[in-house]
Amino acid sequence: MKYLHIPYYLRLRDSLAKKIEDGSLLPHSKLPSERDLKDAYDINRVTVRQALMQLESEGLIYRLIRRGWYVSPPRLFYDPTQSISFMDNVRAQGRVPETVILSKTEMAASDWVNRTMGITLGDPVYLLRRRRLIDGRAVLVEHINVNPVLCPGLLDLPLECSLTETLKEQYGIEISRTVINMYPAPLDGTQAEELQVVAGAPCLYLTRASYDQHDNIVEFDQEFWRHDVLEISMEVKNT
């Protein structure tokens, strides 16, 4: 029978996780400061940080830079096989969505855009960057590349809402299929700042290529989700 020593940092992790689980620490509530935890548990602050970072990596808590640690809200269900918009999906789950336009520009297609969307190198491409919030908390930064040939003047339209709807109503474009890829990746400086997290923080990186009824690639999205936000959920029928 092996002697089972539980590291202090995992004990603190467990202790805090229990409070979160039993509801004594509610979503978005602030945790005691690192120094307070250090005193309360009589362990070193580095050990406290280890526990906090463990909980963070599990998605149970999140940090605001130099402003404390907070309990994460429940994950948002997201079904990639359904075409519900961010706004509608969030609302359907009793949460409050919000969208902030970070920038909208017409740029010259880079090598990457060329390879990804087939737009001729140097030709114009629209880049829309948005931040999405749930209950006031930034959870997603989107980089949306759109082919202007298929929807000229798009950037002059209101862009806080569902782009899919806009493409349909204003341009008669129906998205017939999408190709989605996702994996965990780090946030670089810019997106990290826009999500108010530390550079290098983990995100769920999701790309979505959207094709119209003629199988033209209309839109290529890069989505940088905070890693603690989503629970992917889907039903697959075998035919």
Next chain:
Amino acid sequence: MKYLHIPYYLRLRDSLAKKIEDGSLLPHSKLPSERDLKDAYDINRVTVRQALMQLESEGLIYRLIRRGWYVSPPRLFYDPTQSISFMDNVRAQGRVPETVILSKTEMAASDWVNRTMGITLGDPVYLLRRRRLIDGRAVLVEHINVNPVLCPGLLDLPLECSLTETLKEQYGIEISRTVINMYPAPLDGTQAEELQVVAGAPCLYLTRASYDQHDNIVEFDQEFWRHDVLEISMEVKNT
């Protein structure tokens, strides 16, 4: 113009990431020891560990407990909307799969099994636990719960292969639909050990409920994937 100081740990991260990217550090190759890196870069070992853990969280490297740090292989594409088996999927991507049966038992249905699969509390349920490896590296631990009423004697059959195939060939069971959920979670002691990672290490936790042609729930899988293994990929057609 703000002065941009890059933390030492991120500099080391970047330096190592570059070597991985440009191919001078190949998949599964061993990195220099922490103490060697400390000396080579003239920084503290804790700072080295911070860099290594950053790379680990990004999925670029993995650790073997007390045996060093290694470069991660490329991610495996996994399409949850297709019903290809682990073995076939891995092979199709030029990798070598392997399966190890950890245990197979007939147990009494717990509260959780009752809620999840509708099996009466205390009634028998098969639990099959397997470890899956890619190129000799453990990447997944599966807990597969199966309803014995629908496939009596299953545990006496060879279980290294695709369970879906076995259910079909031996019992005439066709999986008509599956419900899949996935989110990042920590590995607890047992699964961590079975994957040879530290307790609390992040995994992609995936559940799959499989229903037969009569909409009976036949099987409920819990899958604990190392977090650095998969790239989820899918094509969705809008009908």
Next chain:
DNA sequence: CATAAATTATGGTCTATACCAGATTTTAAA
């Protein structure tokens, strides 16, 4: 030569401390 014991290597955990940069609160001045 094979096996066992001893030594070294390696990552894992923990303490102590210091300094930094930005956020927040308190205090002082207008």
Next chain:
DNA sequence: TTTAAAATCTGGTATAGACCATAATTTATG
């Protein structure tokens, strides 16, 4: 009372070092 300045708080980064437990290598013994 409001605004600005100073002090404090908070997480972020880094050093130094110690000890631990297990894995790997080397040495000693039969």
